[in-house]
Amino acid sequence: MDKEGIPSQTNTPAIYVNETFDDVVTPRTRPTANTSDEQETSKSRTTTRTREERRLRTLLKVFFYRPVKWENSTCYIHIIYLIIFAIQIIKLSLLTKQMLLYGNDRAKFNSIVHRGHLTLRHLLLKGWDASWETVPYPPAHGDFAVYTINSLEEGIDFAVQQYYNAEIDAIGYYKRVHSDSMDAIVKYFDFPGFHDADVDKGIDINEKHFSIEHGLTKVQTDSGTVYNYSIADELEFLNLSQPMKRMLTTTLKFNIHSVRPHEKTKHALCLSIKGEVTFTDIDNNGQVHVDLDTLTSKINCHTMNVSVEDLKLEYTSIPISKAVLVFCVISIVITVLTFIFGIYVCIKTKLYMKKNYKQYFDVKETAEESDLPVDEYLRFLLLKLWDIPLLISDCFTVYGTYWVVFGTEGSDWVISLLDSYTVILGMGCILAWLSMLRYFKVHNKFHLLFSTLSRAISDVIAYMICVTVLFVGFWICGYVVLGPYNVKFETPASTAETLFALVNGDEIFATIAMFDDDQTGSSSIGLFARFYIGVYVCIYTIVVINVLVALFLSAYDAIKAEPGDKRLGPLEKAIQDVIREKDGQQIRSSFYDLLSPDGHRSRVETTLRDELQNIIKINEKSREIENVKLKTLKSFIRDEIDKRLECSIGFCKFSMSLFVGEEPYAN
Template sequence: MTFRHLFLKNFSASSANTHAVYTKHDVYTHIAYTVEQFLMLPSITLGNHEYEKSGEVYIPLSICQQFYHNGSLSPANESFRIDTHVDEECSLIYPLHPFSTITANPLNFTLHFERLLAVTVKFTLKSVNLETVQYHELPDCYVFNIMITFDNKPHSGRIGIDLDNDVQIYECRDWTVTGASQRDMYIMVLFDIMVILILLLSLLLCTRSVKAGVLLQFEYAAFFSRRYSKRVSFSDRMEFINGWYILIIVSDVLTITGSLLKIIIQLKAMASYDLCSILLGTGTMFVWIGVLRFMGYLKKYNILIITLRAAFPNVIRFSCCAAMIYLGYCFCGWIVLGPYHTKFRTLNVVSETLFSLINGDDMFATFKNMQQKSYVVWLFSRLYLYTFVSLFIYMVLSLFITLITDTYDTMKHQRLDGEPVSDLQAFIMQCKDPPESGHFSVNETRFLMCCFTHRTCGSDD
């Protein structure tokens, strides 16, 4: 935002996506304004921005125009001749070079507007982030590669202007910090190492438990097939695999990786802030979701977990069917309404708009902003929006909620009337001591403890 206000003429935050020029004079004026601000930067900036150097020479600002190799247009005669090969011309302006006031074309740089595709202004700035000093961390040195684009690809008489910058973060080469201790940084590194070691232990234990469950599942399936000549159902097989352990394993892997990246960033070896934050944030989310596991031990509080687990297969199947209808509306809106409505210009924006409509958000604006240049398309948009809202809010969303509420009622009645016993539960119920008792005894039943002792029962056992 700072660079946009510094280098874009007449920029305002409200016009960030619509900043544009409409005359040749304005194009030259805006380019000249950017160059002037660049040359005057040390005396006008509120930050500590400076020019990039290559050795002892400042890196210049470059102005490049891309245009068709050759061509002539005659709209009045409805004729044109275009060579679609793209040429590029560039002009370099070095910092600390005298620059006059703005005129119609102060750069002596002629643009080929009839064939012009784009004009790009590129330059590099450096800065130091002093904010981290107060947190007892070494400041970072930033390199900003800034590019301002004047986009004329549509050739519509409107040239959009946008500024983009790519930041690279490095450890400053020559620094001296007085009045602050760097011990806090190393304490944080030691804390991260301790967290990693604890998570590695957790990962090892959970992996071992999952492996034991999988082995026991195969042993039970083989025994059941041999003893009763029956196949073990998928739901019974999943009883041997603890989903909470899988969640903890994923959380540990994400947090360990994120913590290693965090240590590397703190040591100024790299600056992958986005990846580090995604890993740590997702790992933290899974940790807090895992706290629900302990609520499952309280019978009055585990109804949410039981309901979600029971409803999950039906919800997934229902969502797959509803997604087909949703995608159909997305493609239809993008193809038909895209030229007439800003909320249907791209497939991604269409999906966001329709999802907002399902939740009752921004509904009036979606109807109101439809352009009425074509009565047929306007009438189609009304039919399209009314049918989508009616179908998804009154039917699809209601059915989605009904699936979950029905599952909740079913689980509630099962808790009162007693749950149906599966083959696995019936097999376990033959034990004199239930699994949750912590100890097991073998009575005179022939095959009572085969699965719990990890032995294969023979015909004579």
């Protein structure tokens, strides 16, 4: 048995087949040097295997690698890149663990902020209840709003009073430090003829800023100081006449602090909360929308004069984060070095082939070809495309992890900050897992996904361009025509999301049922909506999706049906199959007669002979035909058998090499 588990044919001349990495490579029998011809052949072989050639082949073997390969019950293990693979596995494991731990901390802080936001809504907004906290779909109620001047003034008074009484009334710990206060901004309009408005022409927009103080009164009780407030008194002091009647917006800006204790660590999370209570009627239609926005930051507790330990990231492990930094830096260094090494090997290969191409590949001196095809050199670039997501992943991970390790202490956290670093780490994690797919060419079945995508990508791109043009038409039409009457089409973004959902047939009935025919100006809108959705679903669900699936199935079937080297032409494949047939001796003899230098041939036979000489050659000693070397880097690399350390365990054989195995290309 040879090293690939194929019975050796010691009694018959060996056939050297090396077009593909999956072909059988039988050791070439060396002729005994009993004749001068045999000595010349041996001398020629020794001459062609120059030191430069061996060095270049070694460099190519190091560059085109695959850590592990399973073929013909043999597991090929390549030490150098197996170590690199182990580094990536360790890095990915640590990164995944860090992401899970950091995700827990971020989710907990988000929960604290969200619950505090809901508390302030209940505390500051008059009439707010739990029914407004859910987001039912379709919406069960309209906007939270007021419609009378009295309700508006009561809402403003309530918000101001509750803010100043929060330290007493609120269940949670809220505190106003010396820098905390509440200010108001009233934006209103004037136009000619509106009571005592001093405007001669057009509409005049005015904005008034003032601190909450003149309408604020204090009442001393047993539990502490209780505050009351009247916006009417404040406006009277400011000499503003009926601003509520002509109000566009009223904004109450405030600052307040809070402390959240942590039971397990006995530390505290101190928060600074900046908020705005807004009363908005931007077109003065009589509906004043009421809302509260807050920005919560984690701060150091000493700024509040609270003598407790600050709560840091509870779950995130600093040692794991530091280990991630170390392995990411190692990965970046290895990736950059492989880029530089790839450029070096490509230049060395180019120089060698330019000098020795015709002699090595037995190309006629009169032939025009003098170098490998361009796509062979593109393999240096294509192989390193896998390193691009890996390098981006490492950079993202280092940037995000550095903040986790060194930036959390002494910094003020806000949700947007944590979210931004979570996105960075999340993208790094996705790309890190994606880059691991390069190692899944252990067996041909594992890279069917990428082979299929590569085969179908051009057809899919052309098809999707046409589909996108059609989609844009439906998108614009849906937003313009249906937007005012359906919440799912009220913005360009929601329209696009709705159309994407409808591709899979989601909520077709709900989308149609949400149209209120009573609100439309014409009954044609309702009819158009049903026709529009029906046509869109039919086109995209029945036609577009199925054609897209057919494109991938066609590429998959083509990949499965392609044996051997996919870059071989039909003639080369056919001749290769004929040569490898055991009962093809007659055809072999015909090829030998055609390729032999003796005899007269017709013009057609001469043309065929010239073509065959580029593919196969004859062995004068054994009168057998052999495959000639393909003009590829694969053929050049495989022209030398590696020395391996092999061992067998049961029905499996393990082969270890410092370089590469039968398939050096990690596509």
